[in-house]
Amino acid sequence: MTEFYGYRRPDGRVGIRNYVLILPTSVCASDVANIIANQVDGAVSLHNQVGCSQVVSDQEMTLDFEAGFAANPNVYATVLVSLGCEGCQLDLVEERIKQRTNKPVVGVSIQEARGTLKAVEIGVRYAKQFAAEASMLQKEKFPITELLLATECGGSDPTSGIAANNVIGALSDRLVDEGATTILSETPEFIGGEHLLAARAVTPEVGQRVLDIVHRYEETFWRAGEDIRSGNPTPGNKAGGITTLEEKSLGCIHKGGTRPVQQVYDYAKQIPTSQKGLVIMDTPGNDPSSMVGMAAGGAQVCVFSTGRGSALGNPIMPVIKITGNADTWDKMEDNIDFDASRYITGTHTIEQLRDELYNMVIETCNGKQTKSEALGINEIAVMRTCNYA
Amino acid sequence: MVNGIFIDPKDVVVTLSGPVKPGDTVVYNDGGVQKEVVAKDEIGIFHKMAVKPVEKGGRVIKYGELIGIASADITPGEHVHTHNVEEPERK
Numbered sequence: 001m002t003e004f005y006g007y008r009r010p011d012g013r014v015g016i017r018n019y020v021l022i023l024p025t026s027v028c029a030s031d032v033a034n035i036i037a038n039q040v041d042g043a044v045s046l047h048n049q050v051g052c053s054q055v056v057s058d059q060e061m062t063l064d065f066e067a068g069f070a071a072n073p074n075v076y077a078t079v080l081v082s083l084g085c086e087g088c089q090l091d092l093v094e095e096r097i098k099q100r101t102n103k104p105v106v107g108v109s110i111q112e113a114r115g116t117l118k119a120v121e122i123g124v125r126y127a128k129q130f131a132a133e134a135s136m137l138q139k140e141k142f143p144i145t146e147l148l149l150a151t152e153c154g155g156s157d158p159t160s161g162i163a164a165n166n167v168i169g170a171l172s173d174r175l176v177d178e179g180a181t182t183i184l185s186e187t188p189e190f191i192g193g194e195h196l197l198a199a200r201a202v203t204p205e206v207g208q209r210v211l212d213i214v215h216r217y218e219e220t221f222w223r224a225g226e227d228i229r230s231g232n233p234t235p236g237n238k239a240g241g242i243t244t245l246e247e248k249s250l251g252c253i254h255k256g257g258t259r260p261v262q263q264v265y266d267y268a269k270q271i272p273t274s275q276k277g278l279v280i281m282d283t284p285g286n287d288p289s290s291m292v293g294m295a296a297g298g299a300q301v302c303v304f305s306t307g308r309g310s311a312l313g314n315p316i317m318p319v320i321k322i323t324g325n326a327d328t329w330d331k332m333e334d335n336i337d338f339d340a341s342r343y344i345t346g347t348h349t350i351e352q353l354r355d356e357l358y359n360m361v362i363e364t365c366n367g368k369q370t371k372s373e374a375l376g377i378n379e380i381a382v383m384r385t386c387n388y389a
Numbered sequence: 390m391v392n393g394i395f396i397d398p399k400d401v402v403v404t405l406s407g408p409v410k411p412g413d414t415v416v417y418n419d420g421g422v423q424k425e426v427v428a429k430d431e432i433g434i435f436h437k438m439a440v441k442p443v444e445k446g447g448r449v450i451k452y453g454e455l456i457g458i459a460s461a462d463i464t465p466g467e468h469v470h471t472h473n474v475e476e477p478e479r480k
Contacts, residue, residue, distance in 0.1 A: 241433065243474050244476045246456045344406045
């Protein structure tokens with residue numbers, strides 16, 4: 001069985017990175033969190049655009065994202081930074097984190113600390129202590145069954161459906177067959193193919209959940225007077241060779257391979273380590289927010305197909321980008337890790353590319369930086385259904 | 390050189406990696422075996438060409454799944470698109 005080097009966490013999960021996460025609980029604390037992270041080697045932060053002035057259902061998703069990031073096994077420990085009066089209060093976030101993990105977490109409130117400068121000092125002292133502890137950890141070997149892989153596609157073009165997503169689907173099948181776990185995401189992209197995915201579910205209940213999340217997603221648009229199903233495939237899709245809605249959808253969901261759908265998870269909910277096989281997470285088609293949901297679910301690494309050439313990454317989950325477009329590979333090799341256009345030109349089979357990508361995933365687990373990691377691309381977004389209150 | 394992308398053994402179409410004219414040969418890889426079909430139509434890049442016959446009313450398969458129903462008899466080498474494929478009925 002394939003093994004990879006990882007960090008054993010006290011909650012039983014296995015990380016492939018060893019970050020101290022400086023997590024702003026709301027937009028109002030994001031700059032302070034970033035200042036703290038910039039001061040400490042081994043710390044990472046992000047720009048949190050939510051966390052206050054949210055309706056209950058949106059705040060719940062934010063709390064799930066925040067707790068999920070702290071619990072993600074690539075994180076050694078978390079320093080929460082709050083303003084003090086926001087919706088996502090320190091104790092609320094801390095409680096949610098403790099429901100998911102027993103890893104270390106501390107918090108600092110800017111208002112309670114008497115301002116930005118004092119909060120930065122407190123936060124830096126916490127973070128440098130955690131960073132020193134984290135640096136003492138030794139990597140150990142773990143079986144591939146400990147891997148939870150996220151899959152994503154964005155900046156798609158016709159090559160995504162016929163090359164890159166096929167390679168990712170084949171990779172997903174191989175990992176599932178070896179006992180690992182893979183996540184298929186992006187609910188709106190199931191539309192037209194949801195009945196095919198539902199038919200692959202292990203039970204009628206899981207199949208119904210697949211249909212339900214698509215329906216629920218559409219409903220949020222109907223409430224705003226919008227319809228995401230109409231006009232699909234678009235005239236542009238048809239001119240590009242897409243004939244039916246099923247074909248368009250299959251191009252996207254093919255990155256989930258062909259294995260049975262074991263379970264459906266709501267956005268940013270924790271996927272238990274006992275869960276194996278292919279699962280679905282209800283996420284937006286928007287790439288940064290979809291990847292955030294899967295990272296919060298516990299995914300250690302993501303494989304991301306992009307025809308046009310996405311520059312995205314993620315703060316805590318390494319993102320391996322793969323293109324089926326030879327021009328994009330030629331132009332954007334600085335951003336993209338894997339060239340799947342070799343399938344289109346016929347020099348390589350899907351099986352050859354699948355195995356090459358599999359090896360790249362293992363190398364990435366073992367510590368090799370992805371292109372977006374090397375460039376420090378950490379932008380995120382979080383799913384929401386309503387405007388700010 | 391391979392210019393047709395054949396994704397699943399059950400598929401009846403290939404996706405073309407470059408445009409073809411009637412009489413051009415389309416080469417594709419079927420599980421490690423190179424196969425050829427002569428194009429009957431002018432077909433654009435990333436459009437589909439039949440490699441297996443489908444009768445009117447028959448299932449058009451790509452990605453190993455049903456993507457549509459043939460609205461006319463389709464023979465190998467023909468362009469497969471909205472003129473000869475309908476959206477399948479949905480449950």
